[in-house]
Each structure stands twice: as C-alpha cells, then as structure tokens.
Amino acid sequence: MMDYGAKIYIAGHTGMVGSAILRKLTQLGYTNLVYQPRQKLDLCDKKAVEIFFREERPEYVFIAAAKVGGIYANMSYPADFIYNNLMIQTNLIDASYRYQVKKLLFLGSSCIYPRFTPQPMKEEYLLTGLLEPTNEPYAIAKIAGIKMCQAYNRQYNTNFIAVMPTNLYGINDNFDLETAHVLPALIRKIHEAKVAGRPYVEIWGTGTPRREFLYVDDLADACIFLMNHYNERDIINIGTGKDISIKELADLLKTIIGFQGEFQWDNSKPDGTPRKLLDVSKINRLGWKAKVSLEEGIRKTYQWYLEEGIHG
Secondary structure, three states: OOOOOOOEEEEOOOOHHHHHHHHHHHHHOOOOEEOOOOOOOOOOOHHHHHHHHHHHOOOEEEEOOOOOOOHHHHHHOHHHHHHHHHHHHHHHHHHHHHOOOOEEEEEOOHHHOOOOOOOOEOHHHOOOOOOOHHHHHHHHHHHHHHHHHHHHHHHHOOOEEEEEEOEEEOOOOOOOOOOOOHHHHHHHHHHHHHHHOOOEEEEEOOOOOEEOEEEHHHHHHHHHHHHHHOOOOOOEEEOOOOOEEHHHHHHHHHHHHOOOOEEEEEOOOOOOOOEEOEOOHHHHHHOOOOOOOHHHHHHHHHHHHHHHOOOO
C-alpha cells in the first residue's frame, strides 16, 4: 500500500480524471503529491519527461493524461488522437521503469473493447474483434499502452497495472460541443436551449445505444483502491454495472435541467457502438463498488457547470 508520505505523481492533474485523483488523494491524507501543468512539462517531449522523473523521483504514478473526446472529435482529429496518446504514455511508462517507480496505474477505456462484444464486457474480451471505426486511432493507442505495461512487467518485473473505466462524467468535465463526450455535450445543449427558450434540441443518432456512466470521483476512489490492493498483470474494469439508453439519458437530463421542449434525433449521424456495459464482477469481488447514482452525479455535475459559468 502507498505510504501517506510517499511521493505520488499525477500526470494530467488539470483534467477531469487527474483532478479527481488529486482531490481524492488530498482528502485521504496523502501529503507528497507532485504534478506539473502542461505549459511547464510537455508529456510528448521524451527529454522533458526524463528530466522531470530524474529530478522528482516519484514512487507512484497515475497516468491520467490523455487526449480524449467524443465521436465528433475522434472523427475530426484521428492523427492527433493516436500521436498524442502514444507519445504521452510511452514517455511516462518508460521513464517510470528507468527511474524505479514502485507502481504505476495506466488508464485505458471501455471504448477500446471490440465494437460487437458480448455484454457485459469481460476483461478477456479485449482484442477479440474489430474496433469501433469512429474511435479506432484512440483505441489503438490505448491498447498499445496496456500492452506496454504488460510487456514491461514481463521483461523488467515492474508493477504497472492497467484499468478500464467506463464512460466518465463529473466536475471539470469538458463541455466544448466539438470535443465533449455525450453526457456533458447534452448538458450544455439542453441547458442552452432552456435559457434561449428554444422548442427543441437536436441530438446525434437514434437514441438507442446504451451506455454506462461513472461519476469521476468514484473512478478516483477506485484507482486509489486498486493502487493499494491490486497487483495482477491483467486489466481490470471500473464501472457501475448498469447502463442506460441515450434517449433515457436525455430524458433524465431534461428533468434535472428543467427543459420544457422536445428532442429531435438526427438519424443521419453515427450512433457509435450499440452497447457498452462493463462486467465489474472482478473489482466488486476485491471489495470496491461505485457509490454515486447517475441522478446524483448528474445533479452535482450540472451544479458545477452552472457555478463555473462555462455555459456561454
């Protein structure tokens, strides 16, 4: 287990996931946390990363730094998604080995499982079928990160674990309509329609795909739990074990936000993977379960969105 005075590096501490991990570690009493803003440490720069590790010598590393986005962003910037993610994780994983990091946690994603996979998705289903075309470059990069962790474990006897979180949302989420994931994008669209008094909101796809959503503070809790209690080489899923259709999600958001209009579904736009539900029996057996319900998490997220004044 991590000592409360151990030096812990959170890569990507300003993002939704990294900031949640930083917040949770601080709440739990960890006192020796290190991090650098992107302006001071470019994680795509191998030399800069090596200098940082040589100077700081972290004992534990959380890799929450990544280029992420929804369907539109993945389709628009495929080269950015594969290049940036490959560079970030390669530099961090290799530096962690070279500077004797005791343990590293790498964040994968449920969207890197095959497009047509039995549901719920078990860890062993990874690489058993074709990927979802809309996010293939991102998925290939993340799969490379997982395999890199496993390869270093085999060759160098490192303790690098890889986790597979489901769709995330919460405080510090991205609400930019060009790059946001579905839940924050819908929050912004529905809120702005409500404020403007518009009669309807247009939503991509048919509304039939089903998605699982995990509040980011629950993910942070799970990551710290696994850093302290999980040492296996195989990947492990993190989720709620419950899913909801995009139409049901839109209706829930409509109620929470107080929008009086209707939804118009643009069937010409892609739906993405038909269903993504993780099998979370493995992490549940270890003693961890998600605590925040979807409605509670959405209410917290929407309140933060309003208070931050980032809604236009």
